[in-house]
Amino acid sequence: MTYPAYTDMSLPELDSVRRQPGAVVVDVRDEWEFDEFNIGGINIPLADIRTRRDELLPYDPIIVLCTNGVRSRVAAKDLLRQAEFARKTVYHLHGGIVESE
DSSP: OOOOOOEEEEEEEEHHHHHSSOOEEOOOOOOOHHHSSOOOOOOOOGGGTTGGGGGGGGOSSEEESSSSSHHHHHHHHHHHHHHGGGGGEEEEEEOGGGGGG
16 A cells, blocks of 8 residues: 655755644654754654644644654654545655754
């Protein structure tokens, strides 16, 4: 079965996409990482992404990010495997937020 694909984005693209109506930034790092440093959005740790996915249903596009892009890639793929997200636009911040420091 083929699943819809997410779109990689760079840090400069993030600001314009996050301003779109209905957009949400989802930081999939652990809570302590989010508390230590974040660039806004909501924090749903990768381990909780499936159990808390209903929180994301009202949003489109959805931008997922983490420290270096590894966990957010997993989260983006996982969301798009769920039928309710198949028609949503999901972005993945390539390289993560370490690009912003």
